[in-house]
Amino acid sequence: MTIDIFWRIPTHGEPSSHRSRKPWRGDWFPGNDNLTKPGLGGGEDGSTYIDYLAEIARAAEISGFQGGLIPSFPSTDEPWVISSFLARETKTFRFMIPFQPGFLNPVVAARQTASLQRATGGRALYNIITGGGGPQQLWWGDSVPHDDRYTRTTEFLDVVRGVWRGGPFSYQGKFYQVEDAGLPDPLSEEDFPEIYFSGSSDAALASASKHADYYLSWLEPFDALRDKFNRVKERTDALGRKIKTAVRVDILARPTEEEAWEEIRRGFANVDPAALARFQGAGERTESVGAQRQRGFRPTTINSYTDLITEPNIWSGFSLLRGGQTQGIVGSYEQVAERLDDLVRLGADAFILASTPHLEEAYRVGEEVLPLVRGRPSGSATLRAVG
Amino acid sequence: MAIEFIWQLPTGGDGRHGDATQTRRGERSGLTRPPFTEGVSDPRGERFNFLDHLHQIARAADLAGFDGIQIQHDPQGDESWIVAGYLARGSRRLKLLTEFEASRGSAVYAAKNAASFQRFTQGRFAWQISPGGDAALRRQQGDHAPDSDILPRIGEFVEVAKGVLTQSPYRFKGRFFEVLDGGFNGPLSNNPVPPVYLSGGSPEAYALSAQWADVHVLDAAPVDELKETIAKLEALAAGQGRSLAFGLRIDVLARETESEAVRDAQRFLAQSGRAVGSSDPVVAPGLWAGFATERTGAAASLVGSYGTVAERLVKYAEAGVSSFILAAIPHLEEAYRIGEQVLPVVRSRIATRLSKAA
Numbered sequence: 028m029t030i031d032i033f034w035r036i037p038t039h040g041e042p043s044s045h046r047s048r049k050p051w052r053g054d055w056f057p058g059n060d061n062l063t064k065p066g067l068g069g070g071e072d073g074s075t076y077i078d079y080l081a082e083i084a085r086a087a088e089i090s091g092f093q094g095g096l097i098p099s100f101p102s103t104d105e106p107w108v109i110s111s112f113l114a115r116e117t118k119t120f121r122f123m124i125p126f127q128p129g130f131l132n133p134v135v136a137a138r139q140t141a142s143l144q145r146a147t148g149g150r151a152l153y154n155i156i157t158g159g160g161g162p163q164q165l166w167w168g169d170s171v172p173h174d175d176r177y178t179r180t181t182e183f184l185d186v187v188r189g190v191w192r193g194g195p196f197s198y199q200g201k202f203y204q205v206e207d208a209g210l211p212d213p214l215s216e217e218d219f220p221e222i223y224f225s226g227s228s229d230a231a232l233a234s235a236s237k238h239a240d241y242y243l244s245w246l247e248p249f250d251a252l253r254d255k256f257n258r259v260k261e262r263t264d265a266l267g268r269k270i271k272t273a274v275r276v277d278i279l280a281r282p283t284e285e286e287a288w289e290e291i292r293r294g295f296a297n298v299d300p301a302a303l304a305r306f307q308g309a310g311e312r313t314e315s316v317g318a319q320r321q322r323g324f325r326p327t328t329i330n331s332y333t334d335l336i337t338e339p340n341i342w343s344g345f346s347l348l349r350g351g352q353t354q355g356i357v358g359s360y361e362q363v364a365e366r367l368d369d370l371v372r373l374g375a376d377a378f379i380l381a382s383t384p385h386l387e388e389a390y391r392v393g394e395e396v397l398p399l400v401r402g403r404p405s406g407s408a409t410l411r412a413v414g
Numbered sequence: 415m416a417i418e419f420i421w422q423l424p425t426g427g428d429g430r431h432g433d434a435t436q437t438r439r440g441e442r443s444g445l446t447r448p449p450f451t452e453g454v455s456d457p458r459g460e461r462f463n464f465l466d467h468l469h470q471i472a473r474a475a476d477l478a479g480f481d482g483i484q485i486q487h488d489p490q491g492d493e494s495w496i497v498a499g500y501l502a503r504g505s506r507r508l509k510l511l512t513e514f515e516a517s518r519g520s521a522v523y524a525a526k527n528a529a530s531f532q533r534f535t536q537g538r539f540a541w542q543i544s545p546g547g548d549a550a551l552r553r554q555q556g557d558h559a560p561d562s563d564i565l566p567r568i569g570e571f572v573e574v575a576k577g578v579l580t581q582s583p584y585r586f587k588g589r590f591f592e593v594l595d596g597g598f599n600g601p602l603s604n605n606p607v608p609p610v611y612l613s614g615g616s617p618e619a620y621a622l623s624a625q626w627a628d629v630h631v632l633d634a635a636p637v638d639e640l641k642e643t644i645a646k647l648e649a650l651a652a653g654q655g656r657s658l659a660f661g662l663r664i665d666v667l668a669r670e671t672e673s674e675a676v677r678d679a680q681r682f683l684a685q686s687g688r689a690v691g692s693s694d695p696v697v698a699p700g701l702w703a704g705f706a707t708e709r710t711g712a713a714a715s716l717v718g719s720y721g722t723v724a725e726r727l728v729k730y731a732e733a734g735v736s737s738f739i740l741a742a743i744p745h746l747e748e749a750y751r752i753g754e755q756v757l758p759v760v761r762s763r764i765a766t767r768l769s770k771a772a
């Protein structure tokens with residue numbers, strides 16, 4: 028199968044470059060930019076942050092991306108809302124919606140998803156997340172512990188699948204019970220959304236192997252990532268299913284490698300020393316196995332941005348420049364494309380890429396990098412190199 | 415309080431033939447609407463479905479001068495929050511009164527989604543929280559709460575949603591929801607709580623509205639009956655140190671002449687499968703019962719000429735109703751008819767009476 032490449036929607040605000048600390052573009056945080064009023068989005072013109080996000084979604088589809096991941100964190104706008112708002116003004120953009128199953132009744136979620144499929148012509152996808160736990164979980168109003176949350180995730184997906192074709196479907200789980208449920212016609216005629224699944228713990232892998240189409244990971248050192256993908260595939264094979272894998276990775280691509288590193292150097296020079304100290308320290312408490320793995324891959328002494336170059340063209344300081352993951356690819360257009368092809372060779376079937384600012388970079392990456400990626404021509408899946 | 419006119423959006427289907435045949439214009443499903451015969455080419459393919467028509471209805475309400483749309487909660491139809499988002503960018507003006515049940519999930523998550531709605535629509539999102547169907551229907555929705563928990567859960571849902579939208583850190587531990595160190599910071603802070611519309615005729619429902627509703631939506635009934643209810647609810651709300659506004663969910667069948675309206679009303683009843691004359695549908699002058707099913711919702715419809723329907727709406731306004739949630743089938747054509755023929759009369763009569771009273 029050929030490779031699917033997605034973009035990302037910056038729900039966490041948009042600075043004008045990797046060097047800037049001011050994520051105010053598009054009235055993301057009215058009142059904080061000294062230009063707009065606090066509270067409700069927008070200046071006098073009536074436009075709001077969704078107008079900027081609409082530009083990015085259209086840039087991504089015009090540039091050849093499948094669609095985009097719409098991250099959901101406590102201070103970000105919600106992907107269900109963004110997707111429904113942008114349904115009518117996009118043509119091919121696929122909305123990848125992260126959500127924690129525990130927050131929605133699965134029968135309502137099924138109907139909500141089917142309606143979004145109808146609104147978009149089948150362009151909704153799930154990114155099933157199960158929560159990093161720690162204090163944040165009760166911020167969301169969720170008191171269920173880590174491994175039980177994955178049981179709940181599995182049950183949730185059992186129910187959504189069960190009711191999808193119209194039922195009548197009954198289910199007796201620990202978290203969910205339904206009686207004679209089913210989607211109404213014509214909602215029941217929609218395609219079930221593809222499931223991207225994230226979570227690195229054992230409990231996560233167990234749930235993913237039952238329900239996921241794609242197992243999604245942040246970029247990790249290539250050897251660690253290969254092992255992780257192999258583990259997921261073994262577990263899924265044991266259930267008689269097939270699973271594909273996807274990598275979420277930040278990239279910084281420029282005409283020359285020097286220009287790309289110069290951008291990183293200047294971005295790193297702007298990092299607040301306190302943030303750097305936190306980055307080198309233990310970090311905030313989390314139950315997330317995935318987040319702990321990311322932390323484990325960082326060097327412990329950091330005097331220069333070059334200390335964070337952990338493999339050729341891999342920089343492990345992206346989370347210093349903006350919220351999110353640590354490792355990303357830096358280099359010339361050719362180098363970035365080559366590293367993506369390396370990931371294809373170790374098993375990746377899909378990518379979610381991001382770069383700041385997401386609007387201009389969607390065009391740049393779509394025009395300069397994607398055409399250089401060889402990917403995996405249709406029919407060559409069986410020839411996949413293992414090494 | 416300013417009077418608002420809200421047009422209902424039928425998320426489960428629409429039709430021009432009473433309730434008997436619900437159609438979904440634009441729907442591609444072969445089950446819902448027969449295509450043309452084989453002898454006629456059909457250019458539509460799979461490009462449209464009922465959501466396109468719902469968008470048309472919302473645009474009609476916008477252009478015909480309504481203040482908002484009510485996006486109906488119908489478990490047999492499209493999901494109301496998705497429909498609300500899908501329509502939101504079709505207007506910069508309409509209030510999006512979105513109906514749902516408190517069993518939809520976490521109140522924090524609902525509030526967080528609402529904050530995005532408010533940011534993207536500049537505060538046009540509103541909530542109508544309904545108790546839902548009977549216990550068997552609720553079990554189909556994965557909801558096993560007993561009857562006695564339905565209203566208390568709505569109360570907690572509103573309390574938690576208001577809490578996280580207006581306070582940080584916010585803490586709550588109730589029977590249905592729990593939050594620790596909650597509340598929105600950064601871009602999601604400072605957004606208005608969606609106005610809460612509740613309904614119901616039991617003493618428990620009145621108490622719930624007195625405590626949590628911004629608007630209590632009344633079922634259509636003769637105006638004198640509603641006056642009593644309004645007085646009772648106002649007293650209950652005052653007891654909580656609050657004030658309530660009142661809504662009215664009523665259908666409107668208005669025609670140029672009285673006799674055309676009566677003829678169409680009788681035709682709708684016949685199409686709905688009700689034997690005309692089996693019981694008198696006229697429950698008060700110009701107020702007919704019996705069109706509605708569980709799906710369409712209104713307890714009764716005003717039937718009459720443009721002038722008499724307008725006058726009856728004015729009477730309700732004088733009795734204290736400030737939010738009219740109106741509907742008529744088919745919803746697109748009738749949005750224009752009511753917007754053009756009835757609302758201007760109601761608005762100007764209310765304005766002159768208010769200025770006389772002043």
Ligand SMILES: Cc1cc2nc3c(=O)[nH]c(=O)nc-3n(C[C@H](O)[C@H](O)[C@H](O)COP(=O)(O)O)c2cc1C
Binds near residue numbers: 275
């Ligand atoms: C690519 C990727 C994207 C993620 N996106 C989100 C997100 O948008 N919101 C969120 O709360 N968690 C997100 N997560 C976090 C994980 O889904 C998961 O909740 C966390 O890793 C804890 O699970 P674990 O202990 O099994 O790793 C993401 C994780 C990955 C790998």
